[in-house]
Amino acid sequence: MTTKASIAEAVETMLAAGMPVRFTAYDGSATGPEDSGITLDLRTQRGLSYLMTAPGDLGMARAYVSGDLEIGGVHPGDPYRALLLLQDKLRFRRPSAGEAVAVLRSLGLSNLRPPAPPAEERVPRWRRTLDGLRHSLGRDATAISHHYDVSNRFYELVLGPSMTYTCAVYPDADATLEEAQREKYDLVCRKLDLKPGDRLLDVGCGWGGMVRHAAKEYGVKALGVTLSLQQASWAKEAIDRDGLGDLAEVRHSDYRDVAESGFDAVSSIGLTEHIGVRNYPAYFSFLRDRLRPQGRLLNHCITRSHNRKQETGEFIDRYVFPDGELTGSGRIITAVQDTGLEVMHEENFRRHYALTLAGWCQNLVDRWDECVAEVGEGTARVWGLYMAGSRVGFERNQIQLHHVLATKTDEQGDDGFPLRPTW
Template identity: 45%
Template sequence: MQLVRAQRPEIASAVRRTLAGVNLPALPVTLRFWDGSVLEGGAPVVEVRGPEAIAYVLRSPNQIGLARAWVTGAVDVPDDRDLEAILSLRGSFRIDLSKLDIARLGAAAVRIAGPALLRRAPVPAIEAPRAGRLHSLTRDKAAIQHHYDVSNRFYELVLGPSMVYSCAYFAYPGESLEAAQARKLDRICRKLRLAPGERLLDIGCGWGSLLIHAAREYGVHGVGVTLSEAQAALARERVAKAGLSDRIEIRVQDYREITDGPFDKVSSVGMYEHVGRGELEHYTAAVHELLAPGGLFLNHGIARLHSDPPAADTFIYRYVFPDGELSPVTDVMTAMEGSGFEVRDVESLREHYPLTLRRWVANLAANRDAATAEVGEQRARVWRLYMLGSALGFEEGDVTVYQVLSARDGAPHGLPLQRVEALRAPACERTVRTRERRGGEVPAHTNGVPHR
């Protein structure tokens, strides 16, 4: 739909007159309209670039309308500092309009921007399809491919050379992302007590970074599964380049389709969020069946902390993680215990995730032109908004991220008496420290645990 641009000057004045009789709180932002007029409010500036913005919000006066206006560029906030200030208001600024108020605003919008507003504005092409039974194999694969099969090069630009798309583990706030991601991978290997010859299953293996680290530094044989064809292709290339093709297999496969257990250890990093709250028991039961008695299972995932379950239709669901759902960590632990696991260790990494996300936001900003060339303007805008908003969510305690280590019943788990001993891995420690020195990073200790 091509909307006719309004020729009347001073749109801000018309909006001001319309809002005078509507029960609205003080405007926390300043609006700059497409004719150059400005409606003064709070310090952050929002650019309303055309009547299309009004059309989206008029048709969907909720988060989806605003999301569509943002994705298409009809609404923009060019400065990241302004965008962060606006996102920080999301919990305090509420609009409660009566049906009469909505009708008045709609009529005024038509007067300002023309009758074309009465027609439905086009839905952005990158909005996720939502067809089929929720969390069926087919729908889950479509949801994963929507997010991950966009461009491996795009993810390289955002994530950096580690190609790790989950929370890093920082020794100090100014540490490099690469060093922190290497520390995270090693921490997972230590918690799992990986040993040469063991068989490791990595559910949601991404681009293979954890498996490569585990095979190279701990001598395991690994199987990684992902539903993303693009991820699998690059993961296999990276495995081959590392000379580990004889020890690592990458599959395009759902965890529910794996039949060649048992595995000695199982990791799942940043994957369970795609499982769904109603599927947690099935997920942990499936892992239990794939794991040898006494084997260890580490689940690393985002969890709701104080926030309520989100509405069924949000920006994140439509544009970022279709069908993704977050659960309190207690739900994850309950599901584990109900499936025959004993929870052995729980660690919160909440403060580490905003540090990670802000590195990704900076990478996207530094590589904006190249990233946009890879995935298009709309998707680049989605990632900018979602990563910055997510950083604030972790900083404010709306959400968090946990590593939960559990042991399968049926045999001794072999974990040491002291937690510090569970994180010791002298052979790998030398390698990690050497790499950090070469990068100019020499922390006093590794993984937050002193070593004798």
């Protein structure tokens, strides 16, 4: 490669089978099929510096979120088709030392000076110690606030009327997102065998969807807790609006601050991802101690397709779920069993989450201008990229979503379950 090689030529050097989409750069160079329905346009030198100083998903995300890299042929609220094509067709190779040096020289060594990251990016894990140790009370509160205290109005636009930010359960392929979210809450209630007068604890309750459904449809006295102040405020208003104040309560609190016990049921819907694998024993022990004998626990969380240790990718960790951790359903079941709870049922809703994410992305596309006006284009791009990428992950069985249903079996071996499931 000569010292005058173009950006497109440098990119081609790094690829094993050529560029599968049309790639253009600000220096006027281009590569890839001209008739591609998907295009990548590197618009600025800053974007090039992002790609050179943070190879992989982090550099691409920085360039895209900042607007320095544009993806053509798809809406920024749902770049699903582009991500699918790139995952299938884009293959990098390891260049020789000589090739690597030549590429760097041709692109300009000055581009190895990292630009400031976009404002939407959180600091890396090692710099978060100022907020405390990983999964300490203070650091968890900061991480939750980063993701959930974006804007209640933004979440209303993306999530829809249910204000539910967890996997829906589709009773059939033609069900709407709202119908599927209602079915999810109702399925959890049925699995927990909730009855009028029962007491429910919902940890990580979000905007109170589970609490309100259990109170309204099952006559349950429900307590929800969330670390997000904006979620708690929205939930309290919704409870008052629905006239459920005598049955439902949402607190702005860490679940570890719940002092009450003797609950008939505990639901944890989308919280375990934030707990940290090493904290599972303490987490499930705490939930066990909140239950009465024969009380039930339903744990709903994103999982991996394996039980090996794997850190969350840099894009997800810095832009979406700081300090989030995932593991396989086997590890979760083991942790639940080791606390003395009896696991009665397990179910995988992987494909349902892909459908849920498609629904959220469509909402983002349909209400793009309102979302951008509410939170800025950078944040809207983050959510489109993360939700579309997660959809690919669920479809390809890279990540899953599991329900684990357990009971606090008493000393006589009574579990409180019928011989066959009733839900």
